Amino acid sequence: MDKRAQRSRTALLNAAIDLVSRRGTTAVPVTELADAAGVSRQLVYLQFGDRDALLVAAATELVTRELLDEHADDDIPAGVLATTRHFATHRSFYRAMLTGSCAHAMTRTFNQVFSPFNQRFLADRGTVADEDTAKDLSLFMAAGAGAIINDWLVDGPDTLDPDAAAARLLRLAYAFPGAHHEPDEPPPAAPPAAAITRDQGRHGRA
Numbered sequence: 001m002d003k004r005a006q007r008s009r010t011a012l013l014n015a016a017i018d019l020v021s022r023r024g025t026t027a028v029p030v031t032e033l034a035d036a037a038g039v040s041r042q043l044v045y046l047q048f049g050d051r052d053a054l055l056v057a058a059a060t061e062l063v064t065r066e067l068l069d070e071h072a073d074d075d076i077p078a079g080v081l082a083t084t085r086h087f088a089t090h091r092s093f094y095r096a097m098l099t100g101s102c103a104h105a106m107t108r109t110f111n112q113v114f115s116p117f118n119q120r121f122l123a124d125r126g127t128v129a130d131e132d133t134a135k136d137l138s139l140f141m142a143a144g145a146g147a148i149i150n151d152w153l154v155d156g157p158d159t160l161d162p163d164a165a166a167a168r169l170l171r172l173a174y175a176f177p178g179a180h181h182e183p184d185e186p187p188p189a190a191p192p193a194a195a196i197t198r199d200q201g202r203h204g205r206a
Helices: 003-023 030-037 041-048 051-068 076-089 091-099 103-125 131-155 162-173 198-202
Strands: none
Touching: 003 030, 003 041, 003 051, 003 091, 030 041, 030 051, 041 051, 051 076, 051 091, 051 103, 076 091, 076 131, 076 162, 091 103, 091 131, 103 131, 131 162
């Protein structure tokens, strides 16, 4: 992709994140997305095919840029806490994505995005021996964690507590056979984070 096409793609992804976050809905016309990005309506279809594909690509870009790339080397507790903080900070965007027209595609995409992380978690602990079982179990874990995060973002209280959500996910992660954690002990502590209100999440501020 040439530099001009990359610039227009980045502008569209950022416009999608901004408009969906501010409006709390995925029902944003293609024309408005194009106008906000300073590109033509036709370019949206040329680069992404349709609006929902653009929105899912924007979600993938956001979670990859701010979470996966930034925290790729974190240990498990820090990575889980970074995950809950990220979703809480961008609650308005993800809540709209998980309840809007592209909810199914969004869920499938996130399962694929987080599956490699889960495979590393399983491999580090020697939980499963063969590769196929590891892949299946990692998808199983991603779907389960995704369901918990989905419920937390969509139906949780106005003020989200990323620390409590991270502790919940860690309890489940360390329940897997082979995890190096005693069940009677609390999950490893992570640095405290201030609770994030619904209004803060709407505007993407921690």
